[in-house]
Amino acid sequence: MAAPVVVLLRRPNAAWILATLVTWTAFAISLTLMAQVLNEGAFVYPIGGWAAPWGIEYRLDRVGALMLVIISAIGSVVMPYAKASVEKEIPRDRVYLFYTMYLLCLTGLLGIAITGDVFNLFVFLEISSLSSYVLIALGRDRRALTAAYRYLIMGTIGATFYIIGVGLMYMATGTLNMADLATLMPSVIDQRTALAGLAFLTVGISLKLALFPLHLWLPNAYTYAPSVVTAFLAATATKVAVYMLIRIIFTVFGATHILEILPSVQSILMAFALVGVFVASGVAMFQDNIKRMLAYSSIAQVGFIMLGISMLSTLGLTGGIIHLFNHALTKCTLFLAIGCVAYRIGATRIGDMEGLGRQMPWTMAAFVIGGLSLVGIPMTVGFVSKWYLVLAALDKGLWPVAGLIVIGSLLTLIYIWRVVEAAYFKPVPEGAPAIEEAPLSMLIPLWVTAAASIYFGIDASHTLDIAIGASETLMGETLP
Amino acid sequence: MEYFNGLFNYWVVIVLMMMGFYVVIAQHNLVKKIVGLNIFQVSVFLFYISMGKVEGGTAPILGDGIEIYSNPLPHVLILTAIVVGVATTALGLALTVRIHNAFGTIEEDEINALEDEESAPAILVEPEIDEEAIR
Numbered sequence: 121m122a123a124p125v126v127v128l129l130r131r132p133n134a135a136w137i138l139a140t141l142v143t144w145t146a147f148a149i150s151l152t153l154m155a156q157v158l159n160e161g162a163f164v165y166p167i168g169g170w171a172a173p174w175g176i177e178y179r180l181d182r183v184g185a186l187m188l189v190i191i192s193a194i195g196s197v198v199m200p201y202a203k204a205s206v207e208k209e210i211p212r213d214r215v216y217l218f219y220t221m222y223l224l225c226l227t228g229l230l231g232i233a234i235t236g237d238v239f240n241l242f243v244f245l246e247i248s249s250l251s252s253y254v255l256i257a258l259g260r261d262r263r264a265l266t267a268a269y270r271y272l273i274m275g276t277i278g279a280t281f282y283i284i285g286v287g288l289m290y291m292a293t294g295t296l297n298m299a300d301l302a303t304l305m306p307s308v309i310d311q312r313t314a315l316a317g318l319a320f321l322t323v324g325i326s327l328k329l330a331l332f333p334l335h336l337w338l339p340n341a342y343t344y345a346p347s348v349v350t351a352f353l354a355a356t357a358t359k360v361a362v363y364m365l366i367r368i369i370f371t372v373f374g375a376t377h378i379l380e381i382l383p384s385v386q387s388i389l390m391a392f393a394l395v396g397v398f399v400a401s402g403v404a405m406f407q408d409n410i411k412r413m414l415a416y417s418s419i420a421q422v423g424f425i426m427l428g429i430s431m432l433s434t435l436g437l438t439g440g441i442i443h444l445f446n447h448a449l450t451k452c453t454l455f456l457a458i459g460c461v462a463y464r465i466g467a468t469r470i471g472d473m474e475g476l477g478r479q480m481p482w483t484m485a486a487f488v489i490g491g492l493s494l495v496g497i498p499m500t501v502g503f504v505s506k507w508y509l510v511l512a513a514l515d516k517g518l519w520p521v522a523g524l525i526v527i528g529s530l531l532t533l534i535y536i537w538r539v540v541e542a543a544y545f546k547p548v549p550e551g552a553p554a555i556e557e558a559p560l561s562m563l564i565p566l567w568v569t570a571a572a573s574i575y576f577g578i579d580a581s582h583t584l585d586i587a588i589g590a591s592e593t594l595m596g597e598t599l600p
Numbered sequence: 601m602e603y604f605n606g607l608f609n610y611w612v613v614i615v616l617m618m619m620g621f622y623v624v625i626a627q628h629n630l631v632k633k634i635v636g637l638n639i640f641q642v643s644v645f646l647f648y649i650s651m652g653k654v655e656g657g658t659a660p661i662l663g664d665g666i667e668i669y670s671n672p673l674p675h676v677l678i679l680t681a682i683v684v685g686v687a688t689t690a691l692g693l694a695l696t697v698r699i700h701n702a703f704g705t706i707e708e709d710e711i712n713a714l715e716d717e718e719s720a721p722a723i724l725v726e727p728e729i730d731e732e733a734i735r
Binding site for chain 1: 641677715
């Protein structure tokens, strides 16, 4: 899109203005597309006028439209915030490159949500991944470099696994178009080629979405990346990978009922999701660095989303999709709040945040809202999605799973509480320099996401309608 | 024997794939890891190319006497994948250069040891101006 132009501009302010315009336009376009999908149903745009299955097509249905809105909304909300934060954290001569990479990453992520071709998806995946490695490497700390390197190795392995899977699917069916694959898949699913393809795809994407135990790249990458990057990637990158998995399981392999034929796969996914929730929450409790703590919490939340998906029911999938949306909002709020803290005090350790609730009241209040939402307190978005996940578990008769979801949410409370305690109940350390509230340009985006996570918690009907519609579409494709 | 010869390409692919994968996991030198990653990716390229080849087929061009031709699509796809692979390698090597500048070593064990020492608040490293690393 506009990324190359940003390189040419080279001036930080001009680059920022252009990038902001582009993200806001993208947001407007995706809202329009969303409205169109809701009114008229899924539609297809063949690139270059070549009809599928020969040409590559963009295909947009409810799930895709929802993803599009999430990504572009986060992208555009983060942008005004980025200005102050980036100037603080990234050397001036590189600021324009930051915006370039940011836009490239956004392009890739949006492309993944909209494409209807499995190989095209790989290309977009690599666009977004390569640019996100660079974004992470822009962090001030030198450990950001190793974090980016590790992410690069793991990410490339994931992407290569994905492409092997695509190759095997192509061998079995002779097509790369998702809709076409879905119709051909039932006839070849008995072959080992197709099954091996599914296996490679699942493992590859699971690496990307940081499903426990394939999450090792994530904590460091999120901890040492610049605040803006963390907020953006945490809210979008793993979510997009989840979306890819949903696409593969339900759209491409949907008609084969593959997971119902192989219940062991389903239970493995569910087990990994649950173990991920508990291990990651447990590790998060003992972290001193808040960014790292939230990164582990991201892994736990991905576990919740996967749990919803692995239930293979409309209710479970609704829970998963809505948690995807809600968690994107919540995590964005939290990381933006931490970004404000980092902007003022230059550190993100719990010990450094003592008494901060009085010095930066607005920032910390937003953090508390985000935290409550992460726990799943009523009136916040987190409650809605946890509620649906529990409902789905009960619906399937999985009482222990429902109980574990509740316990897992309570674990969240423990680590969020540690921050709240430090910020509100500890006195300001003596001799500490006076700290001002974060600048307005950072507070406004922060409060937009915080307010959104309350608004969609109280009035969940819009998001719920979309999520239910989306999961019905997906499950509908599973029916023969 | 027929089983082996008929699928010779695929055996090579699997051997290469496992070699590359093993190198990525087992090596502690960052450059060697990237070499492993490349071998891993190349095996996938080979896989796609063998897949599209039709026995006795030529390039898919219009011309006299050409009746059997190979499936061009996987070959085109892999052209894209090669480009992606080159980009990944470039980025990986660029990161390695910067890691070397920042840590003074590219052995993973030594870097881990250095990182553990930095349990204190983040040490700021002056980022070098390195155009290549940024791309």
